[in-house]
Amino acid sequence: QKEVEQNSGPLSVPEGAIASLNCTYSDRGSQSFFWYRQYSGKSPELIMFIYSNGDKEDGRFTAQLNKASQYVSLLIRDSQPSDSATYLCAVSGYSTLTFGKGTMLLVSP
Amino acid sequence: DTEVTQTPKHLVMGMTNKKSLKCEQHMGHRAMYWYKQKAKKPPELMFVYSYEKLSINESVPSRFSPECPNSSLLNLHLHALQPEDSALYLCASSQDHQYSNQPQHFGDGTRLSIL
Numbered sequence: 001q002k003e004v005e006q007n008s009g010p011l012s013v014p015e016g017a018i019a020s021l022n023c024t025y026s027d028r029g030s031q032s033f034f035w036y037r038q039y040s041g042k043s044p045e046l047i048m049f050i051y052s053n054g055d056k057e058d059g060r061f062t063a064q065l066n067k068a069s070q071y072v073s074l075l076i077r078d079s080q081p082s083d084s085a086t087y088l089c090a091v092s093g094y095s096t097l098t099f100g101k102g103t104m105l106l107v108s109p
Numbered sequence: 110d111t112e113v114t115q116t117p118k119h120l121v122m123g124m125t126n127k128k129s130l131k132c133e134q135h136m137g138h139r140a141m142y143w144y145k146q147k148a149k150k151p152p153e154l155m156f157v158y159s160y161e162k163l164s165i166n167e168s169v170p171s172r173f174s175p176e177c178p179n180s181s182l183l184n185l186h187l188h189a190l191q192p193e194d195s196a197l198y199l200c201a202s203s204q205d206h207q208y209s210n211q212p213q214h215f216g217d218g219t220r221l222s223i224l
Contacts, residue, residue, distance in 0.1 A: 032210040043199055043215045051210055099151035
């Protein structure tokens, strides 16, 4: 059974701080890793994806992947109250996506 | 606004009703998906269509019946649903289901309530 684990939170950070969201996965054959942001009552929105070990940066977001440790993370720099949402980690092997349960992030002004 | 459009946004139906959810994408994607999401849970995969053919059915009850009329459209026909089927139903699409590195893009969802 493929598993994707995330701390459910809430993770509380002050405005302007760095938020660090973490995800581990069980299937060593996993090839692609995605981060989705989901506001309450809304649908998931793709914000980052990463395929290779290392860091990938896009604006205030950095995704980090370590396949040896089966670990993927998302850093949000200069966190804003509008970043308050649930962040879903999703992992893909050869076909379907497996989602983690999500981490709720709260950014206080 | 998302590039995957779902209608209706909200639907209330009785257990004996028949209704359909619709999904449309104009990104040229060849894979389309239906997910069900309950509150505070991650999306659960229901069906995958790849090149207009049903590729994956995750043991979904027969009261849910998917249909893919063409590469841009995906329907989910509902009949004799149960109260526990109340959820957010999400449609997603990706370029090609065969390649796992293709991200999936979600529509806004249909909030379904069964009375």
